[in-house]
Amino acid sequence: MEDAQLVQDFLGGNHQAFNKLVGRWQDRIHHFAYRYFASSDDAAEITQKTFIKAYQKLDTLDDASKFGSWLYRIANNLCLDELKRVGRKRATSLEALKEAPQTDVSSSADGRLVRNEALVLLHKALLQIPNDQRMVVIMKEYEGLTFREIAEILDESENTVKSRLYYGLRTLKKTFDSWNINKEVFNYD
Amino acid sequence: MTKEEARILLMDYMYGELEADQAKELEQYISQHADLKQELEELTETRSMLQHLPVQSPQEQLVIMEPETREKTATSNWWERVRTALSPQAGFARTSFAIAGFVFLFVITGALTNMKVSIGDNGFSMTFGEQPPAQVGYTPSQVELIINQVQKENAQLVNQIVLAAQEQQEEQFQQTLATFAQYIDDQRATDLELMNYSLSSLEETTYNRFRQTDQVLGEIIQTVSTND
Structure with a gap:
C-alpha cells in the first residue's frame, strides 16, 4: 500500500494507518537525524518529535503523495530548532x-x-x-x-x-x- | 558551457540525474579540461568514502496511541475524561465553544450583579448594583450665592492668616529684643568684673612698691648713720 493511501486512511479515521506509516519511515528519519547529529539520543528525540508533529498536522498536508518529503521537511526543521536550542x-x-x-x-x-x-x-x-x-x-x-x-x-x-x-x-x-x-x-x- | 555550469552538471552526472545526451556532452567537456577531470575523480572518491559511514538503527519501534486508548489507560484522570467529553475536538469548534462560554458567563454575571451598560456623551460606561442618583444642575442665582460664599470664606481665611503672621512676627521681635538685652547685661557684668580685678591688681602692686621704697630708704639712712 502506498504512503498516500495510508495518509488518506488515517485522515478517514483509521488510526492504525498512521502507525504503519511510522513503521515504514521510522528507520529512515532516525538514520537521517543520527547522521546529522552523530548522537543516538538526539536521533531518537528528533524522530519522536517528527512523528508527533506529523500526527498533529497531517490534515494540513496538501498532496498525500508527497508524505515522505513533507516528513523530511518536519525532521529538517526540528534539527535546525535543536541546533538553535543548543547551538x-x-x-x-x-x-x-x-x-x-x-x-x-x-x-x-x-x-x-x-x-x-x-x-x-x-x-x-x-x-x-x-x-x-x-x-x-x-x-x-x-x-x-x-x-x-x-x-x-x-x-x-x-x-x-x-x-x-x-x-x-x-x-x-x-x-x-x-x-x-x-x-x-x-x-x- | 562554463566551468561553473559544468560543476553544477557534475552533481547531476555523479548521481545519475543527467539525460544521456547531456551526460555525453559533459563527458566531452571534462575530457578537454584536466582540472575538472581531477575534481570529478576526487568527488567520486569522497563519495565512496562517505558510503562507509556507520549508522545506528532505533532501539525501539515507535507507536502512536489512539486518543481513546490513552483515555482507557488513564481511568483515574476523571477530569480529563469529563473535559474531553464536554469540549469539542476541532480547533474552530473549540474556539466557538470558548466564545459561547464566555458570553454565557458574562450574561449570567451581569444579571446577578444588576449590571447596566450605557453609552453617553462621555463615552462607554458600565455600572454594577444600584444606580447612582442623577446629577442635578445649579441655577445661576445658586451659583452666584456659592461664589459669594466662597469669596467670603476666602477673605476670612486670608485675614486670619495675615493676623497670625503679624502675631508671630511680633512675638519673634520681642524675643530677639529680650535676647539682645540679656546679652548686653551679661557683657557689662563681665566688663565690670574685669575692671575690678585690674584695679585690685594695680592697688596691690602699688602697695608693694611703696613697701620696697620704704625698706630701701631705711637701709640708706642706717648706712649713712653708721658712716657718721
Missing part, C-alpha cells in the same frame, strides 16, 4: 573536533583498528562542514532523494542545492586529506 554547546564540541587528529595507516600495527578510527573520523568530518551543506550531503548521499525533492524540502532552488552539495563534498575531501584518511583505510575487514 553554543554544539559549536563548542565542533570546535574541539577541529583539532586535526592524525591517522597513519603505514605505522599502525592493526589495520582494523585504523579502519574503526577512520569511521569515527568520517562522522566527525561530516559534522564539521556547514549545517546547510551537511543537510544536503545527507539527503543526497544517504537518503537518496532527488535534487528536486531536496529543493522542495529545503525551499531552495535546485542549483542552490547542487552548489551546497559540491562545496560540501569539496570540504569533506580537504578534511580527509588533512587527517590523512583515504579510501584504502576502509579496505581492512
Whole structure:
C-alpha cells in the first residue's frame, strides 16, 4: 500500500494507518537525524518529535503523495530548532573536533583498528562542514532523494542545492586529506 | 558551457540525474579540461568514502496511541475524561465553544450583579448594583450665592492668616529684643568684673612698691648713720 493511501486512511479515521506509516519511515528519519547529529539520543528525540508533529498536522498536508518529503521537511526543521536550542554547546564540541587528529595507516600495527578510527573520523568530518551543506550531503548521499525533492524540502532552488552539495563534498575531501584518511583505510575487514 | 555550469552538471552526472545526451556532452567537456577531470575523480572518491559511514538503527519501534486508548489507560484522570467529553475536538469548534462560554458567563454575571451598560456623551460606561442618583444642575442665582460664599470664606481665611503672621512676627521681635538685652547685661557684668580685678591688681602692686621704697630708704639712712 502506498504512503498516500495510508495518509488518506488515517485522515478517514483509521488510526492504525498512521502507525504503519511510522513503521515504514521510522528507520529512515532516525538514520537521517543520527547522521546529522552523530548522537543516538538526539536521533531518537528528533524522530519522536517528527512523528508527533506529523500526527498533529497531517490534515494540513496538501498532496498525500508527497508524505515522505513533507516528513523530511518536519525532521529538517526540528534539527535546525535543536541546533538553535543548543547551538553554543554544539559549536563548542565542533570546535574541539577541529583539532586535526592524525591517522597513519603505514605505522599502525592493526589495520582494523585504523579502519574503526577512520569511521569515527568520517562522522566527525561530516559534522564539521556547514549545517546547510551537511543537510544536503545527507539527503543526497544517504537518503537518496532527488535534487528536486531536496529543493522542495529545503525551499531552495535546485542549483542552490547542487552548489551546497559540491562545496560540501569539496570540504569533506580537504578534511580527509588533512587527517590523512583515504579510501584504502576502509579496505581492512 | 562554463566551468561553473559544468560543476553544477557534475552533481547531476555523479548521481545519475543527467539525460544521456547531456551526460555525453559533459563527458566531452571534462575530457578537454584536466582540472575538472581531477575534481570529478576526487568527488567520486569522497563519495565512496562517505558510503562507509556507520549508522545506528532505533532501539525501539515507535507507536502512536489512539486518543481513546490513552483515555482507557488513564481511568483515574476523571477530569480529563469529563473535559474531553464536554469540549469539542476541532480547533474552530473549540474556539466557538470558548466564545459561547464566555458570553454565557458574562450574561449570567451581569444579571446577578444588576449590571447596566450605557453609552453617553462621555463615552462607554458600565455600572454594577444600584444606580447612582442623577446629577442635578445649579441655577445661576445658586451659583452666584456659592461664589459669594466662597469669596467670603476666602477673605476670612486670608485675614486670619495675615493676623497670625503679624502675631508671630511680633512675638519673634520681642524675643530677639529680650535676647539682645540679656546679652548686653551679661557683657557689662563681665566688663565690670574685669575692671575690678585690674584695679585690685594695680592697688596691690602699688602697695608693694611703696613697701620696697620704704625698706630701701631705711637701709640708706642706717648706712649713712653708721658712716657718721
